[in-house]
Amino acid sequence: MKILHINAINDVKSTGRICKELAAVHHEYGHETRVAHSTGPVTEGSYVIGDAVDVKLHALHARITGRQGYASRLATENLVREIERYGPDVVHLHNLHANYLHLKTLFDFLAVRDIPTVLTLHDCWFFTGKCTHYAAAGCDKWQHGCGGCPLLKSDIPSWLFDRTSEMLADKRRWLTAIPRLGVVGVSDWITTEARFSFLGQANVIRRIHNWVDLDVFRPVETSALRERLGLTGKTVLLGVASTWGEAKGLTAFLDLARSRPDDAFLLIGRLDDATLPDNVIHVPETNDARELARYYALADVFLNLSEEESFGNVTVEAMACGTPVVVIDATASPELVTDETGAVVSTRRLEDIAYGIDRVLARGKAAYSDACVTHARTNFALHDRARDYLDVYETLRYEKVRNAL
Numbered sequence: 001m002k003i004l005h006i007n008a009i010n011d012v013k014s015t016g017r018i019c020k021e022l023a024a025v026h027h028e029y030g031h032e033t034r035v036a037h038s039t040g041p042v043t044e045g046s047y048v049i050g051d052a053v054d055v056k057l058h059a060l061h062a063r064i065t066g067r068q069g070y071a072s073r074l075a076t077e078n079l080v081r082e083i084e085r086y087g088p089d090v091v092h093l094h095n096l097h098a099n100y101l102h103l104k105t106l107f108d109f110l111a112v113r114d115i116p117t118v119l120t121l122h123d124c125w126f127f128t129g130k131c132t133h134y135a136a137a138g139c140d141k142w143q144h145g146c147g148g149c150p151l152l153k154s155d156i157p158s159w160l161f162d163r164t165s166e167m168l169a170d171k172r173r174w175l176t177a178i179p180r181l182g183v184v185g186v187s188d189w190i191t192t193e194a195r196f197s198f199l200g201q202a203n204v205i206r207r208i209h210n211w212v213d214l215d216v217f218r219p220v221e222t223s224a225l226r227e228r229l230g231l232t233g234k235t236v237l238l239g240v241a242s243t244w245g246e247a248k249g250l251t252a253f254l255d256l257a258r259s260r261p262d263d264a265f266l267l268i269g270r271l272d273d274a275t276l277p278d279n280v281i282h283v284p285e286t287n288d289a290r291e292l293a294r295y296y297a298l299a300d301v302f303l304n305l306s307e308e309e310s311f312g313n314v315t316v317e318a319m320a321c322g323t324p325v326v327v328i329d330a331t332a333s334p335e336l337v338t339d340e341t342g343a344v345v346s347t348r349r350l351e352d353i354a355y356g357i358d359r360v361l362a363r364g365k366a367a368y369s370d371a372c373v374t375h376a377r378t379n380f381a382l383h384d385r386a387r388d389y390l391d392v393y394e395t396l397r398y399e400k401v402r403n404a405l
Contacts, residue, residue, distance in 0.1 A: 001031045001393065004088035006049075006079075006106075008098035010040035012287045013242060014313055015095045015122050021213060022092075025386040034086065036079060038100035047082055050075030050100050058099035066161030068130055069096070069103040076102040080109045090393045093119040097132070097156060107174035116396035118182040118389070119175075120208075121190045123310050126171065126183075127197035129164025130156045133308035135331050136247070142168065143196055172198045180396045184389070186210045186311040187332035204395055210311045211382040212320050216289045219322035219373065222298040229281060231298070234264040235361065238299035238323070240292070240314045241269040241306075242285060249305025249328075250274065252348045256303075259350060268295055296321035300365050301357055305348055309333045320376035324368035326356040340371035 003026055009016040016037070023033035036047040038055060054075050062068035079101075083091070091110060096103065110117050123132040129146035131139070137150045147165035152158055175181060175198070182204035185191025191207040199205065226232050237256075241248040244267065257265040257277045265280045276282060286292055296302065302318035307330040309315075315325050315336050325342035327333035334344045343356035360368065 001026075001090065001397075002086065002088045003031055003033045003090050003092060003393065004083065004086060005033070005035045005092045005094060006037075006096070006101075007035065007094035008038050008096070008100065010035050010037035010046050011043055012040055016040050017213075017289070018120075018122075018210065019094060021211070021382055022386055022389060025383055026390065029386075029390070031390075034088075036082070038098055047079070049079050055099045062099060063157060063159045066158035066163035067167060068099065068156050068158075069101060069167070071102065072100055073102040073105060075100065076105040080105060083109070083115075088115065089397060090116045090118060092389075092393075093117065095122055095125075097125045097130075104170070104174060107178065111174070111177040111179065114179045116180045116182070116393065116399070117178050118184060118392055118396065121183065121185045121194055121310065124190065124193065125156075126175070127194055127199050129166075129168040130158075131164075132156070133247070133310075133331075136307050145169070175199070176201055180399050182392045182396050184208045184392060187309075188335050189332040190310045203399055204392055206392070208385055208388045208392075209380055210313055210316070211380045211385045212313065212317050212376060213289065214320055214377055214381060217293045217296065217317045217320035217376075219369065220294055220297045222294055225294055225298055229266075231264050231266075231281075235262075235301075236264045236266055236299045237357065238266045238295060238302050238318070239268070239305065240295070240302075240318075243270040244272075244274070247306060247308060249303075249307070249348060252305045252350070252353065253303065254280065255350055256353055259354070266295060266299065268292070292317070293321055296323055299323050301326055301342075301360050303353070303357075304328070304333060305353065306333070307331065307348065312336055316376055316380045319372035320380070322365075322369035322373050324360045324365060324372055326353065326360060338371075338375060341368060341375050342372075 005019045007015050007019045011020050019035050026033050034045045038049050058071040061071040125132045128142040131151050145165050146168040149162050149164040181202045183199045183202040185207045188207050239253050244250045257280045268283045270285045296318045302323045302325045304315045304327045309332045312333050318325050319341050329344050343359050345352040345356040
């Protein structure tokens with residue numbers, strides 16, 4: 001089977017690693033795989049969509065017109081020609097909202113050519129006007145048509161116009177025209193949300209959890225790293241994000257650090273212009289998964305204070321490294337955690353988070369570690385989830401054979 005992945009980024013960061021790992025396992029199983037992408041490293045067989053100038057012009061067009069995904073026509077026409085040349089049996093769509101695709105051109109092509117198409121809901125964008133998440137804003141307008149967007153200037157921003165109702169109607173028309181469409185949510189939460197949208201009409205809609213590379217994310221010795229960071233003998237509370245901001249709970253994290261001066265806090269990821277308490281160590285974002293695994297394994301407790309998680313890769317990566325977790329009872333986070341692997345707390349309020357941390361520390365990391373590793377290996381193994389995706393691909397391919405009989 002020939003499988004083509006289309007994603008904003010290749011090889012690195014969350015969805016880039018997902019595409020790389022899924023393609024690699026399917027290649028091991030004897031399938032031919034390629035990734036078409038806008039940014040990220042160029043790897044063997046990958047196809048680069050457009051260029052940096054086109055992305056910047058697309059972003060400017062989106063901000064001025066309020067329409068994101070309506071530029072980059074030439075880059076997308078070139079992609080369509082490459083798809084025709086390659087002749088995939090399945091096209092797998094990931095993150096398309098990074099100013100690099102003319103959506104109508106791509107979706108019309110997939111519909112007219114009746115190519116089995118799978119889209120993975122790494123966030124909520126596919127079934128909203130433009131928003132990747134809406135839970136924190138308390139918005140359910142996507143269920144009725146969007147418009148009057150409360151996140152107009154903060155999530156894929158528009159400077160002037162609210163086109164969210166138009167963009168949602170266009171997505172509905174374009175995607176429902178694809179004869180063989182499979183929708184995969186990466187959590188029970190986002191899959192249920194999608195069922196209440198027009199995506200509920202898809203040929204296949206199911207949950208397939210994300211995974212972690214269990215050869216990389218596993219318990220390792222960290223005494224040397226603790227010594228280098230000056231953390232020997234200290235309780236270490238860890239947070240990880242690609243980019244830190246309010247969506248990831250930055251203020252709550254720093255307030256917590258100020259309230260617990262005897263604990264050490266480790267903050268990994270891009271961080272712009274923040275004044276850090278003395279007990280917070282900041283480590284810049286890293287694309288080295290093995291380095292990241294050492295930080296996870298070093299921590300006594302991992303904190304995911306995000307209220308908007310489609311899945312929560314960082315939560316599972318921490319558990320795979322034997323570290324118990326504390327998460328907020330919102331969106332997908334609680335479905336990843338059991339009483340044996342950490343704590344789920346009601347809100348981001350300081351007292352709620354502190355309660356969860358103290359509950360875990362009272363038992364101690366050692367009481368959780370084996371259960372964390374077992375939970376990760378049982379539920380979030382790459383090869384198991386890769387086989388789940390093959391089942392979806394084969395179901396959609398079989399639809400054409402069945403309909404031809």
